[in-house]
Amino acid sequence: MSTSQSSSGAERTDGASVRIGALVPLSRPGWVEAGQHLLAGLDLAVRDVNDNGGVLGRPLELIVRDTAADPQKAAAAVDELARLGVVALAGEYHSVVARAVAARADALGLPFLCSSAVLDALTEQPTDWVARLAPAQSHGWQIYADFLLSAGHRRIAVAxxxxxxxxxxxxxxxxxxxxxxxxILELDMRTLAPEAVCDELVDHRATALLLLVGHPEPAVSIVRSVRRDQRLAEILIGAPAGQPEFVEWATLLGDDGVSIPFLRYLPERLSSLGVRVEASLRERLTEAPSFVAFEGYDTITVLTDVLRSHGVNRVGSTEPWSHVVVEGTRGKIQFSRTPGISVWQWTWPPVQVVDRDPDEPDRFRILHAS
Structure with missing residues (x-):
């Protein structure tokens, strides 16, 4: 099991620190850039907490494990972190991995605050041990669907x-x-080459193609093929899962990667805390922080509030989330029970549909917001 030691300090064995286990994808086939941003936010928040006296006089310590987008590896990491005495779990970006983490955390009675994964059913049954900061997929993707409808798209293909x-x-x-x-026309990328996707789009007179596929491949190859097909000059390419958010997308695709709307979870204006955090994250990452980095920071903000309220030992209450009211980087965070969602949910983080500006690819344009 690989360990990434955060700058909040080495793993201590004297019992003085309050340990939080962080689960992030830091190697392939995980989305490494997302993992790096998530970890940057988590780690910065831990530093800020410790600079302000820690939690009830004890330093906060982040123990990081790389999930590599592997559910089995992540579940094993949960068991290891529990043995190491963590009082809570944080993080994860990939929904299928977060689902494995949530199931194991629920079985162990170990609080888990999911930072970024959006799958509605993180657990098979309702649980009080798991909460989530990111909006549920049904909430965010319906907002994306509203955007498509408002832009006049009715014949939509999904790869x-x-x-x-x-x-x-x-x-x-x-x-x-x-x-x-x-x-909705579904195009199965197990059987279609990117070039064949173009023929299907033309044959079915689709006006939009959504990328429900992995990054960088086959997403990058599909975009390149569609952009080069003159028959599809007017088609909208969309990526609700957020593939264009990160620098790697722009690096790989250049001008082909602009004007591809995706979901991100930021307000139009950050709070004063968010502005300060953004500056620190930009310095740490040497690039503009994604919404995932803010999710990481807010995760530690919430867990710190829970620990200060319930004590620095493993939380014994089965409802640590119901009393949370904290100011995060993107607004006030509170959790509730939401029909159809099996975990405690922040209802709701801000949701935007944005794209990269073709005139200035490093700038994002807000196309739709809720």
Missing amino acids: TQPSIYWASGARILRDYLAPRGGT
Whole structure:
């Protein structure tokens, strides 16, 4: 099991620190850039907490494990972190991995605050041990569907790969669009080459193609093929899962990667805390922080509040989330029980549909917000 030692300090064995286990994808096939941003936010928040006296006089310590987008590896990491005495778990970006973490945390009675994964059903049954900062997929993707409808798109194709996350996304879109006159055509990327996708789009007269596939491949190859097909000059390419958020996307695709709307979870204006955190994250990452970095920071903000309220030993209450009211980088954070969602949920983080500006690719344009 690989360990990434955060700058908040080495792993201590004297019992003086309050330990939080952090689960992030830091190696392939995980989305490494997302993991790095998530960890940067987590680690910065731990530093800020410790600079302000820690938690009830004890320093906070982050013990990091790389999940590599592997559910089994992540579940094993939860067991290891529990043996090391962590009082809570934080993080994860990939929904299928967060689902494995949530199941194991629930079985162990170990609080887990999921930072970034959006799959509605993080656990099979309702649990009081797990909470989530990111909006549920059904909430965010319905907002994305509203954006598509408002832009006049009714014939929508989705390029898909086998995954509970992608299947859930396709179902949410179909169920929301169908009563409103929209149709969904699924293109199975197990059997279609990127060039064949173009023919399918033309044959079915689709006006939008959504990338419900992995990054960088096959997403990058699909975008390149569609951009180079003159028959599809007017088609909208969309990526609700957020592939264009990170620098790697712009580096790989250049001008082909602009004007591809995606979901991100930021307000139009950050709070005063958010402005300060943004500056620190930019310095730490040497690039603009993504919304995932802010999710990391807010995760530690919430867990610090829980620990100060419930004590620095492992939280014994089965409802540590119900009393949380904290100011995060993106607004006031509170959790509630939401129908159809099995965990405690922040309802709701800000949701935007944005794209990279074709005139200034490093700048994001807000196209739709809720």
